[in-house]
Amino acid sequence: MKSLAITRANAWSKSQTYLFGVVLALALLLVQTVTVSARGAGDSFADLAESLSPAVVNITTTQTIAQPNRPALPQIPKGSPFEDFFKDFLDQGPNGQNQKQRRATALGSGFIVSADGYIVTNNHVIDKADEIVIELFSGMELDAKLIGRDTKTDIALLKVEADEPLPFVAFGDSDISRVGDWVLAIGNPLGQGFSVSAGIISANNRSLRSGPYDDFIQTDAAINRGNSGGPLFNMDGDVIGVNTAIISPTGGSIGLGFAMASNVVSGVVGQLKEFGETRRGWLGVSIQDLDMEMAEALGLEKAAGALVSDVPEGPAKEAGILAGDVILNFDGKEVDDTRGLIKQVGNSEVGKSVRVVVQRDGKTQTIKVVLSRREDAEKSLVVPAVSKPESAKEEETLGMKLTSLTDEVRKQLRLPKDAKGVAVVTVDEDSDAFEKGLRTGDLIAEVGQMPVEKPTDVSKAVQAAKDAGRKSVLFLVRRDGNPRFVALSLDS
Numbered sequence: 001m002k003s004l005a006i007t008r009a010n011a012w013s014k015s016q017t018y019l020f021g022v023v024l025a026l027a028l029l030l031v032q033t034v035t036v037s038a039r040g041a042g043d044s045f046a047d048l049a050e051s052l053s054p055a056v057v058n059i060t061t062t063q064t065i066a067q068p069n070r071p072a073l074p075q076i077p078k079g080s081p082f083e084d085f086f087k088d089f090l091d092q093g094p095n096g097q098n099q100k101q102r103r104a105t106a107l108g109s110g111f112i113v114s115a116d117g118y119i120v121t122n123n124h125v126i127d128k129a130d131e132i133v134i135e136l137f138s139g140m141e142l143d144a145k146l147i148g149r150d151t152k153t154d155i156a157l158l159k160v161e162a163d164e165p166l167p168f169v170a171f172g173d174s175d176i177s178r179v180g181d182w183v184l185a186i187g188n189p190l191g192q193g194f195s196v197s198a199g200i201i202s203a204n205n206r207s208l209r210s211g212p213y214d215d216f217i218q219t220d221a222a223i224n225r226g227n228s229g230g231p232l233f234n235m236d237g238d239v240i241g242v243n244t245a246i247i248s249p250t251g252g253s254i255g256l257g258f259a260m261a262s263n264v265v266s267g268v269v270g271q272l273k274e275f276g277e278t279r280r281g282w283l284g285v286s287i288q289d290l291d292m293e294m295a296e297a298l299g300l301e302k303a304a305g306a307l308v309s310d311v312p313e314g315p316a317k318e319a320g321i322l323a324g325d326v327i328l329n330f331d332g333k334e335v336d337d338t339r340g341l342i343k344q345v346g347n348s349e350v351g352k353s354v355r356v357v358v359q360r361d362g363k364t365q366t367i368k369v370v371l372s373r374r375e376d377a378e379k380s381l382v383v384p385a386v387s388k389p390e391s392a393k394e395e396e397t398l399g400m401k402l403t404s405l406t407d408e409v410r411k412q413l414r415l416p417k418d419a420k421g422v423a424v425v426t427v428d429e430d431s432d433a434f435e436k437g438l439r440t441g442d443l444i445a446e447v448g449q450m451p452v453e454k455p456t457d458v459s460k461a462v463q464a465a466k467d468a469g470r471k472s473v474l475f476l477v478r479r480d481g482n483p484r485f486v487a488l489s490l491d492s
Helices: 002-039 046-055 083-090 262-275 292-297 315-319 338-346 374-380 407-413 455-467
Strands: 056-066 101-112 118-122 131-135 141-150 155-160 182-187 195-206 216-219 231-233 239-246 257-261 286-288 306-310 326-330 353-360 363-370 394-397 400-403 422-427 443-447 472-479 482-489
Touching: 046 056, 046 182, 046 231, 101 182, 118 239, 118 262, 131 155, 141 262, 155 262, 182 216, 182 239, 195 257, 216 239, 239 262, 257 262, 286 338, 286 482, 292 472, 292 482, 306 338, 306 482, 315 363, 326 338, 394 455, 400 455, 407 422, 422 455, 443 455, 455 472
Parallel strands: none
Antiparallel strands: 056 101, 056 131, 101 118, 118 155, 131 141, 141 155, 182 195, 182 231, 195 216, 216 257, 231 239, 239 257, 286 306, 306 326, 326 353, 353 363, 394 400, 400 422, 422 443, 443 472, 472 482
16 A cells, blocks of 8 residues: 555656646747737748848939039239139139039938839938939839929829839838837938838827828837938838938937828828829818817817817808817817817818818807818918907906007007907916916907907906806917917916
């Protein structure tokens, strides 16, 4: 029995050892699987880089730059030992000025998006270039012509002619890219040519305040000068961004690179290819973001949407949209803020009839608007003229001294002759109005979404808001012709 007990004990020991080994092996396999899954690229990016590099190009541009003219020098006596020296050194022309020009070159990157030779890059890479030369991965060089450019997104479309179909890459969906995803940047950093760097997406939907359509992917993949215009790939080999900018105190990569999102770029490229220019929808409103104080003053539950601060001549005015309306939904999509609305409108087709849901006077209503073209509107947009106000009267409210407008007041405050509203004469530096940025010379056009022409109109509107139990009241203020809404606390 004793022997049997020992045998059974030894048997259990071997079984436990075997099971432990199996569990350990499975655990190691699981760890490896999780690691590979988290990386999303196995042990190497080599296969992906090898397959994508032939569609990436180096770009060299050449530009003629005139040397700055120097003032004419005093006449140098003939035969002077300094005559040849000064002539050679300054290369003077007949009028004594430097006449030389020099050729400047610049380097950048791009990528081929069709077999027939369309190439995407940054506009700043080819801006003002006299000649554009494309170097393929094979080493072949081809002259390129500019098809179109878009300064608002810094995108340009080029075209080369080749004897055979070229390798190309496709745009992916940048909206489904997630923070932490692996990405590859391929380009021509510092003129080194066809360099690959890897990193992750650090953030999405970044704005660099470079234009109204900013939608940058931030990455820590190394991006340097010369990478501009090159592609940012996901692990499926799709282009999800165009490498455009870096933030760096040194001029070199510190892990803060930015690529314009492909869902912005692809639409621009499509229009440049079809029309040679962009054709964006235009609603015809000036808008601003809401904060919680503004939302409360307007009776909104949350600070979402876009507040209309001005409606010049255009589609929105024709359709009946008013200053003070809050745009909540555009063409079936919720509006989160002004950036979102600008993108939605810009991506819409010119001439399209869209439904715009606004909140006005505490109620929502749907307005049908036929969009115009933004590019045309920007060329012709003017501020409408307004009528002259009555004689000057003064009043104080919420820490501000106000006056109605006369020619003399306009002159003293340097206001335009067609200014309409109530002028701010002084602002108490301890007031909420001063803290919110109101200053002498500002024009108050509306209070509580009602037009004002006399200081007493302002006081009455403020009192009405207090009587209604509001904590703040909304002012429409104009400065240098530009409108904005400001919510002022009624405790001032």
